[in-house]
Amino acid sequence: MNAAPKRDSYDVVVIGAGPAGLAAAATAAEAGLSTLLLDENAGPGGQVWRAIASTPVTERSYLGADYWTGASLVDEVRSGGAEIIQRATVWSLDRNLEIGVSVGGASSFVKARRVILATGALERPFPIPGWTLPGVMSAGAAQTMLKSSGLVPDGKTVIAGQGPLLWLLAAQILRLGGRIDRILDTTERRNYLSALPHAFAFLTSRYFAKGLAMMREVRAKVPVVTGVSELAAAGDGQLATVTYAAGGRRETIPAELLLLHQGVVPNVNLAMAAGIEHRWDDRQLCWSPVLDPDGNTSVQGIAIAGDGAGIGGAEAAVVRGRIAARAAVDALAPAAAGKLAPMATLRASLAKAERGRAFLDTLFRPAPQFRIPSGDTIVCRCEEVTARDILDAVAIGATGPNQLKAYRRTGMGPCQGRLCGLTVTELMAQARGKTAQEIGYYRLRSPVKPITLAELAAMPKTETDVSAVVRG
Amino acid sequence: MFKRSAQDDRRPVHIVVDGVAVEAREGDTVSAALLASGRDVRRATAVSGAPRLPYCMMGVCFDCLVTIDGVGNRQGCLVPVAEGMQIDIQKGKREIGR
Numbered sequence: 260m261n262a263a264p265k266r267d268s269y270d271v272v273v274i275g276a277g278p279a280g281l282a283a284a285a286t287a288a289e290a291g292l293s294t295l296l297l298d299e300n301a302g303p304g305g306q307v308w309r310a311i312a313s314t315p316v317t318e319r320s321y322l323g324a325d326y327w328t329g330a331s332l333v334d335e336v337r338s339g340g341a342e343i344i345q346r347a348t349v350w351s352l353d354r355n356l357e358i359g360v361s362v363g364g365a366s367s368f369v370k371a372r373r374v375i376l377a378t379g380a381l382e383r384p385f386p387i388p389g390w391t392l393p394g395v396m397s398a399g400a401a402q403t404m405l406k407s408s409g410l411v412p413d414g415k416t417v418i419a420g421q422g423p424l425l426w427l428l429a430a431q432i433l434r435l436g437g438r439i440d441r442i443l444d445t446t447e448r449r450n451y452l453s454a455l456p457h458a459f460a461f462l463t464s465r466y467f468a469k470g471l472a473m474m475r476e477v478r479a480k481v482p483v484v485t486g487v488s489e490l491a492a493a494g495d496g497q498l499a500t501v502t503y504a505a506g507g508r509r510e511t512i513p514a515e516l517l518l519l520h521q522g523v524v525p526n527v528n529l530a531m532a533a534g535i536e537h538r539w540d541d542r543q544l545c546w547s548p549v550l551d552p553d554g555n556t557s558v559q560g561i562a563i564a565g566d567g568a569g570i571g572g573a574e575a576a577v578v579r580g581r582i583a584a585r586a587a588v589d590a591l592a593p594a595a596a597g598k599l600a601p602m603a604t605l606r607a608s609l610a611k612a613e614r615g616r617a618f619l620d621t622l623f624r625p626a627p628q629f630r631i632p633s634g635d636t637i638v639c640r641c642e643e644v645t646a647r648d649i650l651d652a653v654a655i656g657a658t659g660p661n662q663l664k665a666y667r668r669t670g671m672g673p674c675q676g677r678l679c680g681l682t683v684t685e686l687m688a689q690a691r692g693k694t695a696q697e698i699g700y701y702r703l704r705s706p707v708k709p710i711t712l713a714e715l716a717a718m719p720k721t722e723t724d725v726s727a728v729v730r731g
Numbered sequence: 732m733f734k735r736s737a738q739d740d741r742r743p744v745h746i747v748v749d750g751v752a753v754e755a756r757e758g759d760t761v762s763a764a765l766l767a768s769g770r771d772v773r774r775a776t777a778v779s780g781a782p783r784l785p786y787c788m789m790g791v792c793f794d795c796l797v798t799i800d801g802v803g804n805r806q807g808c809l810v811p812v813a814e815g816m817q818i819d820i821q822k823g824k825r826e827i828g829r
Binding site: 299300301306310313315316317318321346348381382391392393394395396397399400401403404407408409410411412413414435436437496497515516526640641642643672673674677678709 | 732733734735736737738739740741756758759760763764766767773776778779781782783784785786787788789790791792793794796804808809811
């Protein structure tokens with residue numbers, strides 16, 4: 260499970276073992292293609308099914324039925340023919356479909372005839388005053404600890420933000436005996452009205468009844484404040500208080516832990532570094548890759564499936580994974596495609612899984628003040644650059660995220676813009692009176708995850724590689 | 732800040748944090764074990780020395796950077812604990828060789 264790839268080339272390499280990656284790998288392997296599944300975590304499942312093969316939370320109702328649906332897909336992949344490597348960090352992918360991967364401290368390159376990127380989503384940055392203080396974490400972080408280590412908050416805990424994951428996390432914490440003192444709901448009241456045109460599709464989707472039941476479960480146990488329009492964390496080297504405003508009323512409450520969440524966005528780093536074209540998505544307020552209906556990108560041979568293709572949720576991710584893999588089979592081994600589910604069936608399942616998404620996107624569209632900070636609120640956590648620093652740089656000529664690097668080093672720290680990129684784009688767009696699409700994003704490059712120079716230097720070299728750089 | 736669920740019956744794993752023995756559980760990541768330990772495990776950033784704890788726990792924020800068995804700047808949230816693992820909380824920036 261933790262050894263270097265057995266071969267130096269594969270028909271299909273799938274990157275990421277969440278819902279989309281597992282489905283893609285299972286499908287490609289079922290058709291007899293040589294398939295490699297690379298995943299950064301200790302076990303399969305991605306974030307939504309995190310630790311599904313190892314969670315200490317054995318009471319199944321605690322994590323909920325949707326969590327456990329992942330188990331059968333993990334079994335399907337493990338009993339199929341795909342080679343699976345966990346704790347494999349992919350740090351490079353290029354137009355030649357060559358993949359740089361680090362396993363156990365040593366790197367190698369593997370070639371693929373088709374690459375399916377299933378690198379999923381990450382939580383949208385939530386840049387409020389004090390969000391870098393110890394004791395402020397993302398809701399997803401708390402959920403990761405809950406699923407993989409059975410850890411729950413036990414001090415004064417506040418959850419703030421909006422979206423389905425927030426309510427699911429709250430319900431899970433309460434079921435496991437954890438503590439939540441207050442939930443601060445930042446959903447804008449006007450969103451209820453703008454989401455109305457999409458309500459029918461949502462009401463007839465499976466999200467509706469589930470979401471309602473979960474919110475009822477949580478509200479019975481935790482005070483919920485709605486219409487929160489301002490939010491700040493404070494403390495001296497450690498979170499001590501959370502201040503919020505709602506409906507013209509302002510309050511400061513003591514807190515040891517603040518969990519933030521305002522939705523998820525595609526994790527674009529590897530795809531962008533591979534040169535795949537992305538566009539600004541005005542409804543989901545993030546960068547999404549330009550894809551054909553099979554998930555194929557602007558780079559020949561690379562497809563994207565799952566939330567990395569635009570947020571659609573786990574059920575849609577599984578179907579997108581199967582569609583991308585089926586398209587790879589159609590291209591590489593058409594004779595073997597007969598045993599797979601027909602494309603028309605998959606597309607119908609996808610439409611069903613995506614039902615209700617427009618409603619969720621509109622209702623849980625994060626408010627501008629929580630996306631575009633001001634003053635001395637930190638935007639770039641790594642290089643500790645504030646909103647004011649960025650506006651000052653714009654005032655003296657910084658035109659976009661890439662110029663800004665030269666002024667302030669934003670996005671040049673170890674996270675490579677993952678926690679500041681969207682904020683920088685939107686902040687600069689607002690300051691310059693441009694659209695996010697016009698402002699653009701950081702030019703991302705490999706390595707997309709840090710590896711040591713020693714590891715890079717120890718990689719196998721051909722004679723041509725050496726003669727290209729050695730003189731005389 | 733966090734407590735372990737009563738359902739958790741995983742085997743104990745012993746690690747050493749800044750020279751002090753800490754009990755973790757099999758399958759914990761380094762970051763989860765540190766947060767569960769109840770100890771002050773705040774690192775200090777390389778830029779200003781500001782105190783930080785992990786933010787995302789999924790490998791994207793790099794606020795969990797920690798020295799593991801002598802190797803600096805490891806992402807503690809991606810590395811599972813192992814018996815006898817030596818963890819050092821990072822204060823400020825790394826130096827060459829550590």
